[in-house]
Amino acid sequence: MLQEREIMMYEMKHSVELSEEDADREIADGVQVFTALKESVERSQAELIYTIKEKQRKTEKQAEGFIKQLEQEISALKKRSTEVEQLSRAEDPLHLLQSFRTLNTARPTKNWTGVRVSPPSHEGTVRRAVNQLEETLSKQMKKLLEVELKRVQQSAVDVTLDPDTAHPYLILSDDGKQVKHGDVKKNLPNNPKRFDSCTSVLAKQSFSSGRFYYEVQVEGKSKWDLGVARESINRKGSITPTPQEGSWTICLRNENEYKALAGPSVRLSLKSRPQKVGVFVDYEEGLVSFYDVDAAALIYSFTGCSFTEKLHPYFSPCLNAGGKNSAPLIISPVNHTE
Structure with missing residues (x-):
């Protein structure tokens, strides 16, 4: 009877050890999967933020280019306006004629009709990011199921x-x-x-x-x-x-x-x-x-x-x-x- 009790105790201890090994393996697999999922979410979030900010940066750069051109044209127009005003006071007809020809050959200004800086459209950006994340999560889920199937096959x-x-x-x-x-x-x-x-x-x-x-x-x-x-x-x-x-x-x-x-x-x-x-x-x-x-x-x-x-x-x-x-x-x- 003593031997039977000892054998039973040994089997129980062995079962607990196997259970601990299974639990540790499950935890390790779970941590690996959730770490990969967390990294996927963080990566998708970073890519989303970058995409939106990059669109905004391009819009700002375009606007800066337009503003610089306008500033140059405004400066040129102010200069011509000053020159015209000065010529209007000139008393020498020959000098007036020569100066007028110079003003008339100045660089033409840009036609700004219809030129606008439109705010970037972010419609669909989040949806596409979520779809991409969903695809990544599906791949991770498939890997998880492959591990799960391999494990249950051990009980064949x-x-x-x-x-x-x-x-x-x-x-x-x-x-x-x-x-x-x-x-x-x-x-x-x-x-x-x-x-x-x-x-x-x-x-x-x-x-x-x-x-x-x-x-x-x-x-x-x-x-x-x-x-x-x-x-x-x-x-x-x-x-x-x-x-x-x-x-x-x-x-x-x-x-x-x-x-x-x-x-x-x-x-x-x-x-x-x-x-x-x-x-x-x-x-x-x-x-x-x-x-x-x-x-x-x-x-x-x-x-x-x-x-x-x-x-x-x-x-x-x-x-x-x-x-x-x-x-x-x-x-x-x-x-x-x-």
Whole structure:
């Protein structure tokens, strides 16, 4: 009994050490990301101020040039005015004629009609700066998601399909890694584990603690459901795939309509069509997240979930729709991102 207590104490201490390492890593990554974001904001602000001040400087320089020309012309006109006034008092006609010719050949003044110094327009300057900042933030967010995906991939598990749970119309590969909908209903025993209405199948593996992650290829399909389900999920008759009924899933409908089946459904706007979906679960945290693996993008997360029993990976290739949705769902080996 003493030895058991010592082993338990050692395991607890080791768990705390691992937890501290995870926390330190999260803090370091978080500080790095927020430092980069802070620098981006400060740089964008500095560029905005410089742009506005540079426009103002050019306006002032233009005005200074105009003012200098006007001052020169005013000075020249005053000088001519003085000379004309002096000539008007002259009594020598010959001198008056010679001086008049000199005045008449003086440099002409500029036509200032329509010349204005217009204040610079700053309309759109802030908006463009914010758009540029948004683009920078998007790049930083992508880097963050790449780091996040790489981390959750460390929790990869081997998943295989359980034929005892598969709907009779489903066709499973011999290695238990692929499933698709067939045209012929197989004559299978209707055991309590088998889905008899929804074209679904569970994995053999179940999880009641910790973290796990797996990836599924969905390329070529126009309809599918993926996620996790609790072991006691109803397998008979019509099923409403929602957390209230014991499943946390996302789905594709009509080739490009993605939804989180959250009860009610949440429409998802994705930048690209995922070809491979990663599913990550943190049991204690109550988290189920879905990733577009190739794009390293988060698709959706169920948060604040309350898990009280075993969870199984859940798959539904849906009906093959006359061959339009005949491609299989394929459980893929996880290639850790660089």
